Structure formats: C-alpha cells, structure tokens
Amino acid sequence: MLLPKQFHFLFFLFFLVLNSFAQDKGKLVPFKKIIIDIEKQHQVSFNYTEDNIAGQELIPPKKSLSLEQKLEYLAEKTHLSFENIGNKFINIYKRENESQIICGYVFSSTDKKPIENANINLSNKNQVTTNSNGYFEFKEEDAEIFFISHVGFVTKKIVTVNPNSKNCLQILLEPEITELKEIKTNAILASGISKNKDGSFEIKPKKFGILPGLIEPDALQTMQQIPGVNSIDESVSSINVRGGTHDQNLFLWNGIRMFQTGHFFGLISAFNPNLAHTISIYKNGSSAFYGESVSSVVAISSTPETAEKNSFSAGINMINADVYGKYNLSKKSYIEVAARKSITDFVETPTYKEYFNKVFQNTTITDFSDKQNVDYRSDKKFNFYDVTLKYAQKIGIKDQIILDLITIKDNLEVFQSATFYDINRSENNILRQQNYGGNLAWKRNWNDFNTTKVNVYNSAYELLGNQSNSEGQIVIQENTVNNNGINLENNHIINSKFTFNDGYQFNEIGVTNLENVTNPDFYRKVKEVLRTHALILEAKYNDTISRIYFKVGTRINYIEKFKKSIVEPRIQFGYGINKNLNLELLGELKSQNSQQIIDLQKDYFGIEKRRWIISNNSTIPIQKSRQLSLNLTYIKNDWLFDIENFYKKVNGITTSSQGFQNQLEFVKTTGDYEVWGTEMLVQKRMNHFLTWLSYTYNHNNYHFPDYEYPIFPNNFEVMHTASWAGIYEKNNFKIALGTKWTSGRPKTSPNNALIDPSNPTLVYNKPNNTNLHIFSQINFSTTYKWESENGIQYKLGISILNILNRKNEISEYYRISSLTNSIEEVETFSLQRTPNLSFRVSL
Structure with missing residues (x-):
C-alpha cells in the first residue's frame, strides 16, 4: 500500500x-x-x-x-x-x-x-x-x-x-574631446606629471620622465618641483607647502597615515619610488574625505588601475639596493612585495659621506668631536630599510579585498671617545626611528552606479633615543604614536554629469612621550588619546558641454574628548572660458588635532628633534586653516602658462612647533600665520625637448598677540623662489639640467650693542629681522634604458646635485660657546657636490 x-x-x-x-x-x-x-x-x-x-x-x-x-x-x-x-x-x-x-x-x-x-x-x-x-x-x-x-x-x-x-x-x-579637457596637459614639469580637474597634481611614477637631480621617481623629491612646495633644509622630512610646517601635511600610503616620511633623517623618501602607481598632491581644495591636515595632502597608492602581468626588478644606487616582485596567484588575485635597504653596512660611498656630513653638522654628535682635539676615536653604524606587501583578491565580479602592509626603519649607533688632559670621555648614542602600517580594504560594486569602499587601518610610529656617557648618566627619550580607524565611503552616479559621495570616518590617535634620566634621576611619561568621528558629504557636477566642473563637499568632525564639532566645507570650481583658457577656484576649511613640537633643540642629539603631540584644546589648540586660490591656465601650440594667486591662514599654532632658535625658543605661546602669494609656471614643448620656468612669491607673517613683537616674518617664509629646467627625452635616453634660486629664509641677529663682553648674554633684535644669503644650486641627471634579446630591461642613471659645489647656507643661529665664553655664530649648509649612480634590471 x-x-x-x-x-x-x-x-x-x-x-x-x-x-x-x-x-x-x-x-x-x-x-x-x-x-x-x-x-x-x-x-x-x-x-x-x-x-x-x-x-x-x-x-x-x-x-x-x-x-x-x-x-x-x-x-x-x-x-x-x-x-x-x-x-x-x-x-x-x-x-x-x-x-x-x-x-x-x-x-x-x-x-x-x-x-x-x-x-x-x-x-x-x-x-x-x-x-x-x-x-x-x-x-x-x-x-x-x-x-x-x-x-x-x-x-x-x-x-x-x-x-x-x-x-x-x-x-x-570616440568621446568628443571637450574644451575643458583640451586645456589640461599630461606633461607638467616632466612626463608622468599632470594636473587634474580638481586642481590636484598627479604623478605616475611608471610613466615618469626625468627631473634635474633625480634619477628615480621619488614622490617627495618630485613634489618639491611644483610651485608653492619647498623644503628650507633640503629634507623630505621638512616639506613646506605655502608656508606651512611639515607636520601640517597629510601623508597617506594606501590609506595609512604615515608619521615618518624620510630615510637618512630626511634626505631620501621613505616610500619606495619603484612601487607607487599614482601620487596625488593637493595644495588646496582637497576632498572632504581627507582630514587631519591644515596644509597639503599627499596620497600615494600602489594599487594598479588595471591588471598587470608578473614582473620582477632589482636595482642599486650609491645609498641603497632594492628588489620588487609581483606574482599573479590566479586571474583574480596577486601578491606584491618590495624591499629596500641601505648599503652603508658594507660600503661608504661618496654620496653617503656627503649625506652624513649634511645631516650631522652642528649636532651634539659633531659637537663632541669638535670640542676634542686629542686622541679622538669614533665608531658609527647607520642603516635603514623599508618593506611593503600587498595582497589583492577579487571575489566574484563585484567584490575586491586588498591588504597592504608597510615597515619603515632607520637605525643609528655612534660611539665616541676622547682623551683630554688625561681625562677620558666617551658617549654612546643610539637613535631609532620606525613606522609600521597596515590597511585592509574592501570594495563592492553594487551595480554600475553605486560603489562602497570600507577600509580599516593602523599606523604605529616610534622615535627612540638612548644616550650614555662615561660619567654614568643615561638619557632615554621616546615618542610613540598609535593611529587607527575605519573609513566608509559610498559613491553614487546619479547621471553622466552628476555624482554624489557620502561616508563616515572614525579615527583614534594616541601619543606617548617618555623621558628617563639617571644621575640625577628624572622620569616623565605622558600619554594622550583623542577620538574623532567625521561625517562626509560631497557632490560633483561635471558638464563637458558647458565646460563646467563643480565639486562641493563638507566634513563634519566631532571630537569626543572636547565634545566639540568642527565643520569643514570644501569647494572646487573650474570653467573653460574657451578651448585654450581655463579658470579655477579652490577653497577649503580644515583642522588638525596633532602636531610636532621641539622642546629642546638638542633632543634626540639634535638630529630628529621633533616629537608628536596632540591637542588639549587650551595651551595646545586645535589648528584650523582657511585657504582660497584662483588659478588661470592657458595652453596653446605646446605653450603652457599657469598663474595662481592664493591666500591662507592657519590659527592655533604654537611657538614650540615652529623651530625657533632665537629669543622665542623657550617661549610658550600660541598664535597664527597668514600667507598670500603668487605661483607662476611657463612651459614650452618642442618635439623631444621640454623647458619650463617657475616663480613663486610668498608673503608670510606670524601673529602672536601675547608676545612683545606680535607680528614678524614666518620662519618658513621664502619670499622669492625661481626654478628653471631643460629636459630632453628621446626613445630610451633622457637628460635634464636645472637650477633653483631662492631668497634667504629669515633669521634673527643679536643686538651687539647690548652685549657685555665680560659676561656675554644673548640679546636679540626683533625676531626674524634679517635674512640669510640667497640659495642657488644647479643639478643634473640622465638615464638610459635598453633591452636585451631575451626581453630583460636595463636602466642606468647618473645624477649630480650642486654641480658648482656652491656653499649654500640654510640656517644660522647664535649661542654662548662653553670653550671661549663668547657668542659664536653657528651656520648650517646644504649638500655639497653630491654624485649618485643607479642601475636597475627589470624582467
């Protein structure tokens, strides 16, 4: 049944x-x-x-x-x-x-x-x-x-x-070539550098041509060729954009905030130049998705825009050697590894010696040797390395996950001893600087019109100094930063002209400063933590017919500790007046909760003396900036004329963050700086030859209302800057010659009339009352690339910085000499003639 x-x-x-x-x-x-x-x-x-x-x-x-x-x-x-x-x-x-x-x-x-x-x-x-x-x-x-x-x-x-x-x-x-696009050029200053509609500069290292003095597409060295970007001491750890300090710039590597940007204490970039795919630089008008910055934004991405084949390369120059490898695990996944290490462990090249002399002049390390003239002995060890890893995996046709890891480390050990009047003195100095970072990103294309991006990141920075001497005193100084957070971004395409973005960001930053001294004993450890929430709204209108580009956004920050909200609107507007002429208006309000200060100029042996701190909303205010710029660009017959006028004001700065070495070195007060100026660029391309001339004018003043001299020139004011370059590129041969000229930065002179020779005490004139001598330098570089029959590519590069070996003064201050009991002038100079040679093999 x-x-x-x-x-x-x-x-x-x-x-x-x-x-x-x-x-x-x-x-x-x-x-x-x-x-x-x-x-x-x-x-x-x-x-x-x-x-x-x-x-x-x-x-x-x-x-x-x-x-x-x-x-x-x-x-x-x-x-x-x-x-x-x-x-x-x-x-x-x-x-x-x-x-x-x-x-x-x-x-x-x-x-x-x-x-x-x-x-x-x-x-x-x-x-x-x-x-x-x-x-x-x-x-x-x-x-x-x-x-x-x-x-x-x-x-x-x-x-x-x-x-x-x-x-x-x-x-x-074919899409119609609109007038707005025609006025944009894909070769500003060099091949591989272009300017986007939003006013940002974009560098494609793999398409990079050549610039004077550069044989590799170093991101932070390259950006200094852009008008308005400078470094008053030739260091990539001291990049000044429109009068701002280095810590006021936001440096991102694949979404990770980097607190260490240089190797060799700032003479070369900490980011492997052979790794990046896109570098975006915003001087003004940055996206509302970028926070924690009152100056520029430098966003470096090593993620390719399209799939690439397996590749391997290795190179060496007179400072470091590196390897790079990319391997496709499948059609939907790949792994990428890059590593770079100094060769100073094995050989001291002429380049290394020039770098070493530049970095350590007028520090406590060289002061030790300068003061001794009998039986002086020294043993120094210096090295650095950086390692990056990327893993990318596509899941189906809509999802992608990317993991990025980065490690940067510099290590210096110097042992010195001397016998003077039968008394033996010795010092052992150890200085370590490192930055670790990780970012896990997920991207989903819901459909052709909606995309979501989520990334979780962490960045850990440490600066450690350890000094011991023959008297039994040990001094330990430590500055650590731990920064982590999560970003959510949604992109919506409304139609062919209009897009809308929204998002949320959470950021937590913790900073610890430690000082531990023996004989006499002293211990201090201070840790501060700040958490910030941000809501972001952004809309873009791009009409190629009417030649109008308009992007407006706002960032609303809420700081938990202070129960305070800060609204930061941003605007980018571009209008193609005709097919050759374009008008651009950029504006932004931004804020920043962290900054670097100098407690004492001899901290960390006077080499890396800046330490990170975070705002307490009183004696260390939240820094806030507002900026507006108007740009006019004209392109015709391979000529480019670009002029930009700007105004910028930053409130909430402290004297400790400005690196004073005059009467303000030990004064604790807050104020602002105000800068306005003009940046100009004229460029002409003739077949394989490109030449350009740039000029920047800056008028930059401090305003410290509680100080006896409330208004005076900014330490980072370089009133006049002019650069010229001639570049020739044909096939695989490239050569560049260029020069840079700047007026001297401000300095403060002592008032000799008020100095008592029997008991010398430093008495200064008004801060920054005079200027250093002009800075002038001629640089050269050339590269040649060839390929063997089996497809292996070889590249040889030669560069010479400061060909004429000009002795350029980059800083000057005064102090009382302990040996002569008199006032002495201390001068710091730029690099002398410095050659470099590189060789690279690519498969």
Missing part, C-alpha cells in the same frame, strides 16, 4: 510528465512571447522590427533545449533568420530580404557600452535611431554611406563596403 508521501511524489511525477508532453503538443503561442521567454531564460536580447514578427504564432520550443537549438527550431518553423552575436545579442531578419538589410551596433570606445538613441543619418534624408542595445538596421537601398552622431561623441562616417554580408557592423564612437 502506498504511503501518502509516496503517493504525492508519483502524482507530482505524473503531472510533470503530462505537462512536458502538453508543451510538446501544446497550443500556438505568439512569437513575441516566445522570444521574451528565451531572453529571460538565457539572458540575451533580440533585435528586430515589429513588421518581421507581426502576427506569427507557433508552438514554443522545449525549455530544456540549448539556445542554439531553440534558434534552429525557430528558423525551421518561420521564414526568419537568426544571427547570434556572442550569446548576448540576437538579430532577426526576414530570410528573403537578408541581402537587403544593413544592421549594426554602436558602442562607446571607452567603456564598450552600447549607445542608445544614436542618430543614423542616411543619404536619402531618412533617419533611424539605435535601441537600448545600440542596435540599428535599415534597407540596403536606403544608403551606402551614412553618418552616426550622438551628443558627447564625435560624428562618424560609415561606408558599407560589403552590404551583402550577413554580419552586423560593430561601430565604436
């Missing part, structure tokens, strides 16, 4: 068989319904005219048949022909008129998407349009020559060479 469950199963099976049989012997169904069902089942689109299928009915094919079998069945039962294009589009023709039909598809050449409502203008004055799949058709006798047009694309003329072909034409339309 059958159980109920068995009965139900047999009944269902019987009904299924009966239903299948009924389909085979079923009723006639309208042809249009049949092809709609096929479209849904097989994810295809049919292209046809209503006249071809009107009134037709037939028994539908079995659903179990393949697509090709169904098309064969339909062709057999009707007078129609079916053309299957890539199992995506199917064209339907009347069989007797096949040779009389011309059909085609119209796609965009940029994204290969179909163009709907494109106009097909026939020679007989008739017109047809494309459907949602970009498909069109017309009779052969209507036209042998026709034109295709659509707003935003270049009109294309088509001649039907073989009108009897059964295959449809596949036509690509």
Whole structure:
C-alpha cells in the first residue's frame, strides 16, 4: 500500500510528465512571447522590427533545449533568420530580404557600452535611431554611406563596403574631446606629471620622465618641483607647502597615515619610488574625505588601475639596493612585495659621506668631536630599510579585498671617545626611528552606479633615543604614536554629469612621550588619546558641454574628548572660458588635532628633534586653516602658462612647533600665520625637448598677540623662489639640467650693542629681522634604458646635485660657546657636490 508521501511524489511525477508532453503538443503561442521567454531564460536580447514578427504564432520550443537549438527550431518553423552575436545579442531578419538589410551596433570606445538613441543619418534624408542595445538596421537601398552622431561623441562616417554580408557592423564612437579637457596637459614639469580637474597634481611614477637631480621617481623629491612646495633644509622630512610646517601635511600610503616620511633623517623618501602607481598632491581644495591636515595632502597608492602581468626588478644606487616582485596567484588575485635597504653596512660611498656630513653638522654628535682635539676615536653604524606587501583578491565580479602592509626603519649607533688632559670621555648614542602600517580594504560594486569602499587601518610610529656617557648618566627619550580607524565611503552616479559621495570616518590617535634620566634621576611619561568621528558629504557636477566642473563637499568632525564639532566645507570650481583658457577656484576649511613640537633643540642629539603631540584644546589648540586660490591656465601650440594667486591662514599654532632658535625658543605661546602669494609656471614643448620656468612669491607673517613683537616674518617664509629646467627625452635616453634660486629664509641677529663682553648674554633684535644669503644650486641627471634579446630591461642613471659645489647656507643661529665664553655664530649648509649612480634590471 502506498504511503501518502509516496503517493504525492508519483502524482507530482505524473503531472510533470503530462505537462512536458502538453508543451510538446501544446497550443500556438505568439512569437513575441516566445522570444521574451528565451531572453529571460538565457539572458540575451533580440533585435528586430515589429513588421518581421507581426502576427506569427507557433508552438514554443522545449525549455530544456540549448539556445542554439531553440534558434534552429525557430528558423525551421518561420521564414526568419537568426544571427547570434556572442550569446548576448540576437538579430532577426526576414530570410528573403537578408541581402537587403544593413544592421549594426554602436558602442562607446571607452567603456564598450552600447549607445542608445544614436542618430543614423542616411543619404536619402531618412533617419533611424539605435535601441537600448545600440542596435540599428535599415534597407540596403536606403544608403551606402551614412553618418552616426550622438551628443558627447564625435560624428562618424560609415561606408558599407560589403552590404551583402550577413554580419552586423560593430561601430565604436570616440568621446568628443571637450574644451575643458583640451586645456589640461599630461606633461607638467616632466612626463608622468599632470594636473587634474580638481586642481590636484598627479604623478605616475611608471610613466615618469626625468627631473634635474633625480634619477628615480621619488614622490617627495618630485613634489618639491611644483610651485608653492619647498623644503628650507633640503629634507623630505621638512616639506613646506605655502608656508606651512611639515607636520601640517597629510601623508597617506594606501590609506595609512604615515608619521615618518624620510630615510637618512630626511634626505631620501621613505616610500619606495619603484612601487607607487599614482601620487596625488593637493595644495588646496582637497576632498572632504581627507582630514587631519591644515596644509597639503599627499596620497600615494600602489594599487594598479588595471591588471598587470608578473614582473620582477632589482636595482642599486650609491645609498641603497632594492628588489620588487609581483606574482599573479590566479586571474583574480596577486601578491606584491618590495624591499629596500641601505648599503652603508658594507660600503661608504661618496654620496653617503656627503649625506652624513649634511645631516650631522652642528649636532651634539659633531659637537663632541669638535670640542676634542686629542686622541679622538669614533665608531658609527647607520642603516635603514623599508618593506611593503600587498595582497589583492577579487571575489566574484563585484567584490575586491586588498591588504597592504608597510615597515619603515632607520637605525643609528655612534660611539665616541676622547682623551683630554688625561681625562677620558666617551658617549654612546643610539637613535631609532620606525613606522609600521597596515590597511585592509574592501570594495563592492553594487551595480554600475553605486560603489562602497570600507577600509580599516593602523599606523604605529616610534622615535627612540638612548644616550650614555662615561660619567654614568643615561638619557632615554621616546615618542610613540598609535593611529587607527575605519573609513566608509559610498559613491553614487546619479547621471553622466552628476555624482554624489557620502561616508563616515572614525579615527583614534594616541601619543606617548617618555623621558628617563639617571644621575640625577628624572622620569616623565605622558600619554594622550583623542577620538574623532567625521561625517562626509560631497557632490560633483561635471558638464563637458558647458565646460563646467563643480565639486562641493563638507566634513563634519566631532571630537569626543572636547565634545566639540568642527565643520569643514570644501569647494572646487573650474570653467573653460574657451578651448585654450581655463579658470579655477579652490577653497577649503580644515583642522588638525596633532602636531610636532621641539622642546629642546638638542633632543634626540639634535638630529630628529621633533616629537608628536596632540591637542588639549587650551595651551595646545586645535589648528584650523582657511585657504582660497584662483588659478588661470592657458595652453596653446605646446605653450603652457599657469598663474595662481592664493591666500591662507592657519590659527592655533604654537611657538614650540615652529623651530625657533632665537629669543622665542623657550617661549610658550600660541598664535597664527597668514600667507598670500603668487605661483607662476611657463612651459614650452618642442618635439623631444621640454623647458619650463617657475616663480613663486610668498608673503608670510606670524601673529602672536601675547608676545612683545606680535607680528614678524614666518620662519618658513621664502619670499622669492625661481626654478628653471631643460629636459630632453628621446626613445630610451633622457637628460635634464636645472637650477633653483631662492631668497634667504629669515633669521634673527643679536643686538651687539647690548652685549657685555665680560659676561656675554644673548640679546636679540626683533625676531626674524634679517635674512640669510640667497640659495642657488644647479643639478643634473640622465638615464638610459635598453633591452636585451631575451626581453630583460636595463636602466642606468647618473645624477649630480650642486654641480658648482656652491656653499649654500640654510640656517644660522647664535649661542654662548662653553670653550671661549663668547657668542659664536653657528651656520648650517646644504649638500655639497653630491654624485649618485643607479642601475636597475627589470624582467
């Protein structure tokens, strides 16, 4: 006896068989319904005219048949022909008129998407349009020559060479080169450097040409060629953008905030120049998604925009050696590793010696040797390295996960001893600086119009100094930063002109400062933590027809500890006045909770004397900036003229953050600085030759209302800066020669009339009352690349900094000499003539 469950199963099976049989012997169904069902089942689109299928009915094919079998069945039962294009589009023709039909598809050449409502203008004055799949058709006798047009694309003329072909034409339309795009150039200062619509500069290291003194696309050295960006002491750890201090710049590496930016205490970038794919530099008008900065933003990404093949390279120069490797684990995943290490452990090159002399002049290390002249001995060890790792994995067609890790470390050990009047003195100095970072990012494309990005990051920085001497005193100083957070960003494409972004960011930063001294004993440890929440809204309008680019956004910060909200609006506006002339307006309000200060100039042996601290909303205020700039760019006949006027004011600065070495060195007060100026660039390209001349004018003043001299020039004011370069690039040979000239930075002179020679005490004039001598330097570089028969590429580079070996003074201060009990002038100079040689092999 059958159980109920068995009965139900047999009944269902019987009904299924009966239903299948009924389909085979079923009723006639309208042809249009049949092809709609096929479209849904097989994810295809049919292209046809209503006249071809009107009134037709037939028994539908079995659903179990393949697509090709169904098309064969339909062709057999009707007078129609079916053309299957890539199992995506199917064209339907009347069989007797096949040779009389011309059909085609119209796609965009940029994204290969179909163009709907494109106009097909026939020679007989008739017109047809494309459907949602970009498909069109017309009779052969209507036209042998026709034109295709659509707003935003270049009109294309088509001649039907073989009108009897059964295959449809596949036509690509090129986007119309709008006037707004024409005024942008892809070679500002050098190949691989361009300027975007949002006012930012973009560097593509893998397309980078050459600049004077550079043989590698070092991000932080390259950005100093941009007008308005300078370094008053030749250090990438002291980059000043429009009068700001280095710590007021935000440096991001794959979304990780970096607190250490230089190796060799600032003479070379801490970011491997052979790794980055895109470097974006914002002097003003940065996106609302960038916070914690009152000056510029430097965002470095090592993620390629398109898939790349496996590669390996290795190189060496007179400072370091490096290796790079990328391996595709599958079609959807790859791993990338890069490592770089100094060669100073093995050899002291002329380049290393010049760098060492530059870094350690007028520090406690050289002071020790300068004061001793008998039996002086020294043993020094210096090295650095950086390692990066990237793992990328696509999940399906909508998701991608990327993991980035970075390690940067510098280590210095110096042992010194001397015998003076039968007394032996010795010192052992250890200085370590390191930055670790990690970022895990997830990106999902929900559809063609909506994307979400989420990333979780951490950055840990440590600066450690340990000094011991023969008297038994040990001094330990430590500055650590731990920064972590999460970012959420949603991108929405409303239409071809308008996009909208929104997001949320959480950031936590903790800073610890430690001082531990023995003989006499002293211990101090201070730790501060600050948590910030930010809501971001941003909208962009980009109309290539009216040549208008407009981006507006706001960032609303909430600081938990202070229960304080800060609103930071941003604006970017561009208008193409005509095809050669473009106007650009940028503006922003920004804030910053962390900064670097100098407690004593001899901290950390006077080499890396800055330590990170965070705001307490009183004696250490939150820094706030406002900036506005107006830019005019003219491009014609390979000429480029660019002029930008700007105004910038930063409130909440402290005297400790400005590096004073005059009467303000031990004064604790707060104030602001105000800077305005002009940046100009003239550039001309002639075949393989590119030359440019830039000039920057800055007027930069401090305002400390509680000080006896409330207004005086900024320490980082370089009133006049001019640069010139001539660059020649042909095939694999590149050569560059350039010069840089700047007026001297401010300094404070002592008032000699008030100094008592018997008891000298420093008495200064008004702060920054005079200036150093002008800075002038000529630099040279050249590279040559060649390839062997087996496809291995070789690259040789030579550079010389300061060819004329000019002795440029970059700082000057005064102190009381312990040896002579008199006032002495202490001068610091830039690099002397410094050669460098590099060699690289790429597979």
